[in-house]
Structure formats: structure tokens, C-alpha cells
Amino acid sequence: MEVIQIPFSLATAVVAIAAYLLTVKFLRYRLAREIEKMPDPTDGPSGMAIYQKIAFWDFPFITQKALEFALFRTYGIPSIAKTLCSTKEMTQRCNRRYDDTSFLLAEILEHFNEPARCGAAMKRMNYIHSLYPINNDDYLYVLTTFICEPGKWIERFGYRSLTTKEKNAIYHVWVHIATEMGIREIPTSYEAMCRFEEQYERTHMRYSEHNAALAESTSALFLSIIPAFLRPIATQVVHALCDQRLRDAMGFSTPVRGYTWSLEVVGWTAKMVARHCMLPRRTPHLQAADKVDENGKYVPKIHAYKPTYKCGYRIEDLGPEHLVGKGPGTVTGKTTKRCLRSASLRQ
Template sequence: MKRFDFRDEIHRLDAEADCVRIMQILNSHEFPWDMGRALGIALYRTYAVPSIGGLLGRTDEFTGSTQKRYDDTALILGSMMRHGFEPGQGRDSLRRMNQMHRSYDISNDDYRYVLSTFVVMPVRWLNDYGYGWRTLSEHEIAAITHYYRRLGKYMGIKDIPETYEQFRDLLDAYEREHFAYTEGGRAVSDSTLDLMVTFYPPRVAGLARKFSMAILDESLIETFRYEPPSRAWRRTADTALRLRAKVVRRMKPREEPLWADNNPNIRSYPEGYDVNRIGTFPAGCPVAHDVDPVGHADLYGGDAGASGDGAEAAGSSKGAPDGAPVEASADGRA
């Protein structure tokens, strides 16, 4: 296999109809390490929004069980990407994610913002910052946009941006308006950075922490009230990531896909896991919701409710542990 064969395969595919396959190639073959870093930063950014960081701080899930929350997030998102949204593990992951989200009163604006970070940050990491061994094409950026638009639809998010540029503008405007310090957001940020350090040998833990801080932009440093990294550390981190990109460009393509399951930093499930049993299981859903994306006719067809798959998607608790909240019913209530 030649270095650009996967790129060529992507450009033979349709950016919208084949967006799942394109994302599978980008995330498991072309840029597995980079996509992991970019999406990690995407999620990290959300802690700087008080309504998000404060909620995560109050639940204590991202401070008291940081490793498990990291693992659960990576596995659920990775499972959807690996298996798509058809019946099976991918759809189970979507259902599990929606169950968790519906247990909290999360605004549509916050949902749209989080979705925008998933779309924009990989493009910024690879293209704008120059950390990719090659840049993403407009065709690939369109596929990323279509993939997350589809995911957003299945999550029941309203008024989803239609283009990458709209997602980018939404992200920038939302951060300008909403980024602010909260004790909960800072606590979640500290716990996340502490976890990142454990991914490296103890002897370089201090350097790893400085490196991690050096790749955070000024808006995050200011919002979380961290001491700004020195210009020397900024230059060192930037140079190291650009040099890595040059080295990777000369490497053979990754023929075997690398999925989240293979990530050695995911440590909570050494004996394997059932996607229906990971994540959080709050005691109940305190709010009503006006859409059931997993059982929605647009996803499974107009007769979905009459079929076995549609019936399970709309309200079954099959595979969930005793006491776990079932998926929302047809009227959109938990």
C-alpha cells in the first residue's frame, strides 16, 4: 500500500452519503493519534463554559472518576465511529449516550457548541496549526461536517449548522460570549490534566504537564486562571508537533485500523466491556424532552416502530443493567 492510497479512497467516496466510512479512515488509519488529541482538546474546551464545566464539577464524575469517564467517553464515541449508526454496537452506543445526556437539563445551545468543537478542532489541529502529516482537503472537511451533523440529528439537537464555516463561527462566537471561570470547570480541568500526565512515565511527568499546558490557547489559560506557559515552552511544543508530522509523513500507511479499544491509556475494562453497561446511570430524568432521536422515523424509516429494530430503539432497556434508565419513549420523555 502506498502512502496516499487511503486519501485517494476517501476522494472516491461521497462526502455526505459515505461520511461514516470517511471518518473511519481518517480516525483509524490516516490520523489516529492526531484525531485523539484534537478531540481531547475539543472536549477539554467545553469545561470553560460555566453551564458545562459547572455541571460536570457538580456530578463529581470528571473529578472523582476521571479515568473511567475518559474511558467511557472514548469508547462510546469510538464505537459509534467504528460501527456507524446501524443496528448493533454503534446504535447501542448512541442510545447509551442519549440516556446519559437526557438525565440532565442541557440546553440546545450547549449541545450545538459541543458539537461544533468536534467538527472544528480536528481541522484546526491538522490544518491551521500544521500538526498533521498532511492537510485535510475540502472534501474531507465536508465529510467530517456531515458526520457530526448526522450525529447531532440523532441526539435531537436543533438548528445544527449546515457548513464547516458555520460550525467554526458558532464555536468562536460561543466561546467569546460564554468562556468564564468557575470552580467546577477549574476542578474538572485540573483532574483532566492530572490524568493526562499519568499516560507518560513518572520520570517525565513534570515535562508532560508543561507540554500539555503549552498547547492550550490563551483563552483557555486565562479562563482557568493558569499561569501562562513561557514562550520557550510554546515554541518547543509547536516545533515538536510539527517535527512529528514530518516524520509520520515518511512512514508507511497504517494498514491495520487503530480503534479506541486498542488505546493503552484506556484502563477501566481490562476484561472487556459491554457498551450498554458503561457510562453513568443517574437516578432518573428530571426534565421532559421533545424528541426521541434514537426512535425517530427519519433515522429508521417511517415504519421503524413496527419492526424489531425500531421497537428496541424506541423504548427497550434490553442489555441495560437493572435500574438503568431506559431509552426515551415515543413522546420524548425519559
């Protein structure tokens, strides 16, 4: 009987691949197992330990994009869109506005256990919001998108679904932040938040010219990192990521059916690849610097789009340029203004 000889190199490759896949299988759910052993969250501090594992270790890219689209979703509410358009920050300086929001949240979420740093970011955010007429229900709606949309995106594109404990952790973290912001009448659970989001959209999400203006400027920001020749396709992908209610509110056309189908195929493929073929992260995905540089500024580790704060920032100077040097805890802001002016010229 003739024995089939398998080339040594092929056998080695098969064994190596099998060993790698077994390693992925063992390590991929390790973080989920760690979270399952943690105490049930009952408030912001106890929820933050779980939240950081979800947002910075297990699903950093999905969480980031989910929060981007959560904000984008709020632009479908005419009262919110009208307020944002009145500032001209989102329509004329969208990149800067995105970075201000992103880094203020990074300072709060990544450095929650550093009271001075987290507190400075909360104080700055509250000061900026205090300058505009925002009603409590609109605040609540934005809060619900930050709580509920990441879970929906992880369900759609993540290698696993969030557990009840993880959803509760997300709820408690954002409720803690909302309480610091003075938001009232907050729904009492994650599920109640999602019901509020759905009901608020049914009642208030409709088309307005302010919505359309914000949709145009924000879509341009999303697409700015895509090569020009691919932007028509990418535009259709952005529209496909929106449900019909949001598309109607933004004035978007319904995408060709093939784009919606392709997005679902890509999402399913990403789930399978991450679940079976990708090792978990070895380091957290963080935006904010660990400490200040020699000029007393935080130089970001990551800019999602064009770098507004290439020279770094002081927390008390984040926000619209005309507010630099104003508000609680600010300094003169001259250096920051100079840096921002040169950044705007580059854009």
C-alpha cells in the same frame, strides 16, 4: 585516473534508503488519492466512509488527541463545567468517565454500519444525557469542537491538511449523530460550525471554579501515563497546547515561551517525518472489540489510560456506575458492577 571505490555495504544501504523513501513518497498519499475519488458526502452514511479513513487510518493518533482536547476545551464554558461538576464523575472518577465517553463514541463511529450495535450506543448516550439539564446551545458548542478541532490539530501536526471534501465528511458524520441526539438549530456547513465555535467562546468562555476543578482532574488523567519526574515539564506542554483564551478560562499560567516554541518545532518535525519517512498504516487503529466474548461483553482493544473495562463491557451498561443496569435495553449488570468495582480498586 584513480577510481574511488564505494564499499558494497554502503552502496547497498544508500540504495535501500533511497528505495524506502521513494516507497514512502508513493504510498503516503495513496489514501488521500482514494478519498479524492470518492463521491462528495451529502449525509452521515456517505460521510462515514471518508471519516473512518481519516480517523482510523490516516490520522488516528492526532484525531484521538484532538477529540480529547475538544472535550477538554468545553470545560472552559462555566455552564458546561457546572453540570459536569455536579455529577462528580469528572472530578472523582475521571478515568472511568473518559472511558465511558471513548467507548460509546467508538461503538458509534467504528460500527456505524451495524445498526443494532451503533443504535444501542446512541440510545445509551441519549439516556445518560437526558438525566441532566443541558441547554441546546451548550450541546451545539460541544458539537462544534468535535467537528472543528480535529481539522485544526491535523493542520498543526499532520503530514498534510484536510481537503474540503474531508471537512465536509466530518461535518456530515457529526451532524448525523447530533440529529439522533435531538440537537436543534445546527449550523449548515463546516465553516459555519467553526464560526459558531469562535463566537460562542468569545461570549461564554471565562474562568470559573468549576472550570478549574475539571481542568485539574483532566490534566491529572492526561499526565497519568507520563513518568512522575517528567510531569512538571508535561504540565507545561499541556498549557502550551491551549490558547490564551482557554488558559485564562481554566486558570492556567502562561507557559514559559520556550515550551510554546519547542512545541511548534516538535510539530513541524513530526509533519516532516510522517510525510517523508513513515509508511502509512496497514491496519486501522480501533478501540472497540470486533465481537463479544464468551460472556457477551466487548473487551476493548485499546485503553488510552488505566483500563476501566479490563473485563469488557456491555454497551447498555456504559456510563456512571450508579446507572449500570438502568435505562433502555439494560440487563441486571451485576457482573459488570463487580468488574468495575475491582477496576476502581486497582486505580
